[in-house]
Amino acid sequence: MLVVDDNKVIRQLIRVNLELEGFEVVTASDGAECLEVVHEVRPDVVTLDVVMPRLDGISTAACLHADPRTRKLPIAMVTSCTRYEVERDLKFGIDAFVPKPFEPSELVEVVKRLLTPEGGYDAGEAEWAGLS
Numbered sequence: 001m002l003v004v005d006d007n008k009v010i011r012q013l014i015r016v017n018l019e020l021e022g023f024e025v026v027t028a029s030d031g032a033e034c035l036e037v038v039h040e041v042r043p044d045v046v047t048l049d050v051v052m053p054r055l056d057g058i059s060t061a062a063c064l065h066a067d068p069r070t071r072k073l074p075i076a077m078v079t080s081c082t083r084y085e086v087e088r089d090l091k092f093g094i095d096a097f098v099p100k101p102f103e104p105s106e107l108v109e110v111v112k113r114l115l116t117p118e119g120g121y122d123a124g125e126a127e128w129a130g131l132s
Contacts, residue, residue: 001025001111002043004034004060005078006052010100014047014078017104018111031055035063038070045114047098047107050079065093074114078102 001023003014008029015025026041028034032054034046046064048057055063057077064070075093080100096110 002028002034002038002041002046004028004031004046004052004057005049006030007049010049010078013104014107017108021108021112023111031057031060031063034060038064038073043073045074045076045111047076047078047111050077050081061094076107076110076114078107 030052050057074095076096078098
């Protein structure tokens with residue numbers, strides 16, 4: 001797992017909850033750092049915040065989607081943005097949304113679902129956790 005968020009507290013919250021479920025977690029503080037480490041970490045899922053310095057989550061998702069090595073990598077946006085603010089960006093391979101504030105158990109369930117063969121979503125069918 002690769003958890004990307006500029007807020008250290010949120011990164012730690014996500015990391016701890018995923019580790020408690022047995023996931024190995026690496027963190028990055030923004031999209032630029034994510035793109036630096038994603039190929040050496042080779043995560044099964046990436047969680048991205050939208051609003052971050054240097055490179056925001058939407059641009060990061062677009063870069064991941066454009067790279068053949070990471071094109072099929074499941075991405076969950078964990079954001080305080082509304083669904084309608086990011087809905088136009090579904091074409092960038094965003095598979096699920098988790099609105100902040102979130103229940104840690106809800107985030108864990110979204111990540112688990114993204115790891116199952118039937119858990120992947122088409123770009124036009126992205127899930128908004130807790131609202132779908």
